[in-house]
Amino acid sequence: MKLLKSWYGILILALPSLFAFATQTLTGTVNLILVGDLGFVVIAVVGVSNIIMYNVFAIFSGIGHSVNYLVAQNFGAKEMGKGMQRMYLALLVSVGVGVVIALAGWLASGAVLNLTGGSDNLVETGGGYLELRFYAMSFGIISFVFHGFFRGVGDTRTSMIVSIVANVLMVALTYGLTYGHWGLPDLGIIGAGYALLIGEAVQLAICLAVFWGPMHKRYQTRKLQKPDWRELKLISRESGKLGLQEFSMSVSMYIFTIFVLTLGEMATAANEVALSVMSFGFMPAFAFGSTATILVGQEIGQGRPRLAKMAGTNTAILGTIFLICLGTAELIWAVPIAKLYSDDPGVYELAAHLIQVSAYLQIFDGFYNFYAGGLRGIGDTTFLMRSSFVLSLFLFVPLTYLFVTVFDWGSIGAWLALYSFLVALGLAVMIRYYRTDFNEVRMKEAHG
Template sequence: MTAPKPFREHLAAHLTLGLPLIGSHMAQMAIGMTDTIMLGWYDVEALAALVLANTFHMVLFLFGSGFAFAVMPLVSAAAEQGDDTRVRRVTRMGLWISAGFALAVLPLLWFSAPLMKLMGQEATLAEGAQTYLRIMGWGIIPALAVMVLKSYLSALERARVQLLVVIAAAVANAGINYLLIFGNFGAPELGIRGAALASLAVQVISVLVLALYAVNRFPAHRLFHRIWRPDWEALREVAAMGWHVGLTVLAEVGLFSFSAILVGLLGTVPLAAHGIALQIASISFMVPLGMSNAATVRAGRAFGRGDAPALRQGALAAFSLGLGWAALAVVLFLSVPALLVGAFLDPAEPLRDEILAVGRGLLLMAALFQLADATQVIAVSLLRGMQDTRVPMMIAASSYWLIGAPAAWVFGIALGLGAQGVWLGLVLGLAAAAAMLGTRFWRSSGALTTA
């Protein structure tokens, strides 16, 4: 039996894997912000249509990404056991089911305008969003394949290549946007269609680069050898776990979307402050999110070799890093809230002072949920590494929709506490999830120790 590693080695391992993943998440956010800024410069109506299209697309994309996330712990455990055949089987079926999901939802993207109108969106915006989605919607096929390959490479602890590819994609996206949105250097001026073509091109290029890297770096896996042949056992395994993970992600995303609807009932100023505060909190969240991805991989490897002490020590490292960052974010949010919110506002904006006042209060709430959010995302990722996804799905759904959503309505609307009350509901939902998921992980890993 090998001696347990010192705690500092677990910290170093999580940082080595987690930092490139954090950078990758940040670069991915930069792509979305670039689209928003460039279309905002081009035309405000086109920007509004883009926001609507991305909101519609993101729900489907995040749900479909559950199958890619399921690949990560399965490949981690198989790689630790030296089972190249199983690595190939689950990754290939991850690609299969992701492609199947993409094709199944493609009609929803193609005929999105009628659906958006049914949800009360203005006809002009709905048609503009559909124009974007009829081009970019095809990108959900390579985009989900990218997610599968990123999970595969993360599980094999090859995160740096992902960072380089996403950075290159962000630069390429900005360049193609500059050409096709505005019609520069002789290119056609396509507006929102240009942004859609840029996104589609970047997704196609990204999946090709990652696939070529995977084939050349890991030839023993024979990843695409006879890829057309079904493997029903592996397909069912990935589908079952991916379904649980997808619903878990959807439950949290749905809670935040619900909070936006509630704040929208309160007026323009609270909604603007909500959007800004959420953007700031989302940027901060990329750090614990990257660490949680590393936690899934490290937990998957420890679980694959049955090393319970390493699993728990690695978990302590992941929680230490994630919560350490969250504590720094709390200090920042409490120290300079006006500076952070003000960075998103034009100094000449007539409503600036009102938005700043609401935004400061929301960042106080954001400071509270930084710790809860970091805890729950790391705990659910550790459980995912142990291939435990069904109960965490139920915990997430009940925490967010039986506690968080009702509390947001009660405090924000019924009791009249406004946007801060809505965010207090978010804090309670996230805290409940953090407590229950954390408890389940420590109990499960303890049972593994005594087994």
């Protein structure tokens, strides 16, 4: 009975996060399908831009991740005054970062796209679209801090609602602005970029309204706390470590994309389709990983290490069940799923093969996310940074080069390298989790 009660509590937190991530994933999928009629070069542009934006997000995502676990610990310890202090300092940092991202988009979008090594046609087609993606990310990185706070206090439902509203708007605007429906201008791929920019701006506005509106009564969100610059140092340090963790993985994915680009635009399009489909596997992985951070962090804040460790384990079990079910569906229906994106046989046949290869291997990506979420909850950010950095740059990148260039295994070789990396990383993080003595874990505090 206790186990069922625990699983119910996990699902109450995880399912809204799952729906939120599902909405984001579905938005990316539908948008890719919508622009797919513009040709495989446009599919490749969107795919390359997604990887670039993943890198930009990864560099600064540590701000939201650190707020998530720090606020979860403060919430569990009933120290929300300190939690609000940390939240406002993180917002200050994220606004500065947003300005830097917007400037980068304005000044260097074309140069960044050139660095991918894509064809002149790809660069010419995608320059303006990528610039708009940079502007959208400048809003998105600030919104991510708000989502980190919402989840930290266990309010995953609010995070879900905000995500659904923003992403439905993005899909509708992509349809309207890409092809000129509903009286909107026909802007092609540039219209898809504007759709994401407007959606991200609206999402940030909703986050602000919720944070300063309904949440004020419970958490005094409009009351500015006296800044403690030691806390700013803590947030910067933790954000840096978590950002480097994500960035090392995203850089390796960027290099992975460069290798795939050498195989031609059709292979790049098939790769993007497969990544889009497999992102449905990332969805429960992220959702249950985020839930592990919340539950473990809150239990640590309440001084209950045994329950904290058990919460992480139960979350991982439920998340794995979700991934097994999803992998089975992807294995059986890989071809019809791939055909939703493109009617080009060269694209959908290769994409379907990549999907089938990945169907059950994605469980190891789940292990990484579940147990990394638990380690974030106890503040073990140094290990996450080091393991991600070492395995990304010294295993994943060399294997991709070896399998794609030396052995000439094409797209299949690239994906075998990807999942060799994810298996190693997932196992490393899981072993670290169970070898950690939770009785020795303490809440993360700022020091001079």
